[in-house]
Amino acid sequence: xxxxxxxxxxxxxxxxxxxxxxxxxxxxxxxxxxxxxxxxxxxxxxxxxxxxxxxxxxxxxxxxxxxxxxxxxxxxxxxxxxxxxxxxxxxxxxxxxxxxxxxxxxxxxxxxxxxxxxxxxxxxxxxxxxxxxxxxxxxxxxxxxxxxxxxxxxxxxxxxxxxxxxxxxxxxxxxxxxx
Amino acid sequence: xxxxxxxxxxxxxxxxxxxxxxxxxxxxxxxxxxxxxxxxxxxxxxxxxxxxxxxxxxxxxxxxxxxxxxxxxxxxxxxxxxxxxxxxxxxxxxxxxxxxxxxxxxxxxxxxxxxxxxxxxxxxxxxxxxxxxxxxxxxxxxxxxxxxxxxxxxxxxxxxxxxxxxxxxxxxxxxxxxx
Numbered sequence: 409x410x411x412x413x414x415x416x417x418x419x420x421x422x423x424x425x426x427x428x429x430x431x432x433x434x435x436x437x438x439x440x441x442x443x444x445x446x447x448x449x450x451x452x453x454x455x456x457x458x459x460x461x462x463x464x465x466x467x468x469x470x471x472x473x474x475x476x477x478x479x480x481x482x483x484x485x486x487x488x489x490x491x492x493x494x495x496x497x498x499x500x501x502x503x504x505x506x507x508x509x510x511x512x513x514x515x516x517x518x519x520x521x522x523x524x525x526x527x528x529x530x531x532x533x534x535x536x537x538x539x540x541x542x543x544x545x546x547x548x549x550x551x552x553x554x555x556x557x558x559x560x561x562x563x564x565x566x567x568x569x570x571x572x573x574x575x576x577x578x579x580x581x582x583x584x585x586x587x
Numbered sequence: 588x589x590x591x592x593x594x595x596x597x598x599x600x601x602x603x604x605x606x607x608x609x610x611x612x613x614x615x616x617x618x619x620x621x622x623x624x625x626x627x628x629x630x631x632x633x634x635x636x637x638x639x640x641x642x643x644x645x646x647x648x649x650x651x652x653x654x655x656x657x658x659x660x661x662x663x664x665x666x667x668x669x670x671x672x673x674x675x676x677x678x679x680x681x682x683x684x685x686x687x688x689x690x691x692x693x694x695x696x697x698x699x700x701x702x703x704x705x706x707x708x709x710x711x712x713x714x715x716x717x718x719x720x721x722x723x724x725x726x727x728x729x730x731x732x733x734x735x736x737x738x739x740x741x742x743x744x745x746x747x748x749x750x751x752x753x754x755x756x757x758x759x760x761x762x763x764x765x766x
Binding site: 433445466523532551 | 610613620626630636640
C-alpha cells in the first residue's frame, strides 16, 4: 500500500482521522499554498484560500473515491477554491478581465511579502500576459513541478494540449528574457 | 564567450528542478515569500478551525434534534398517543374485570337454596314477614356488599393507572409511544 493510500485509509477512520490530517498538513500544506498563491496573488488571500481548502479536504475525505491520487484530488480542490475566491472578488469589484489582470500586478507589487528584483518582476509580467489557461499550465509545471499527467487530471485537459501549451509558454519566456 | 555563458544561464533558468524546497524556488524566481514560521502557525490555525467547526456542528445537531421534538405537530402527536394509550389501558382493565363484576351481581339476583327450602316450611301467616326479612337479607344486604366491591374495584383501577403513568415517565414518554 502506497504512503498516500495508507494516509487516505487513516483519514477515513474516525479514530485516526485527526492524527492523519495533521500528517497530511505536514506533507501538502506548503505545496498547496504555493499553488494557491500564484492564482490569488497575495499572501493574505492565499492564507484564506488555503484554510478553506483544507477544511473542504477534511470534510470531503469520505467522498474521495480514490479514482485519482490524493495529491491530484487535493490540487483540484485547491484550484477550485482559488477560482471561487477570484470569482467572488470579481463580482465584488465588477471589473473587466483586463482591469483585473492589470490590478493583479499592482496588488502583487504592493504585497508586503513580495520583494522581486528586476528579472523577477520581468518574469512575473511576462507570465501575467499569458492567457489564463497558459498561465496555469506553465505555473503548475514549472513552479509546482507537477507531471503532465497530474496537470491533465487536475485541469481535465489532454496531455498533448498541455505539452504544446507549456513549450509555447517556455519559448515565449526564453525569447523575452533573453531579449 | 561571456554572452554564451549568460545565454546558457538564462536558458538553464527554465530547466532547473527545485531541490532547495518549493518556497525557496518561488522566492528565487518570483520574489514571493511567506512570513517567518508561517506554515507552523497556519497548521495550528487550520486544526483549530476544524475543531471549532466540529464542535459547532455537534451543538447544531443536538439543537436540531431538540427543535424537532419541540415542534407543535410532534407535541400534538405525543399528546394524542398518550390519551389513546391511557384510554386503551383503562378499557382493557375494565373489560378484564367485567366478568368479576358481573358474578356477584347475578348471585345477588338468585336466592340461595336454604332460603328456598325454608320458604316451603313457613306458615302462610308468616309468609309476609318471611318475605320481608328474606328480601332485606338477600337483596339489600347483598347489594350493599356488591356496592362495596364496586368501590374497591374503582379504587384499584385508579392505583393501577397511577403506576402506569409512572412507568411511562420512567422509561421516557417518547420511547414508550413509539415502541
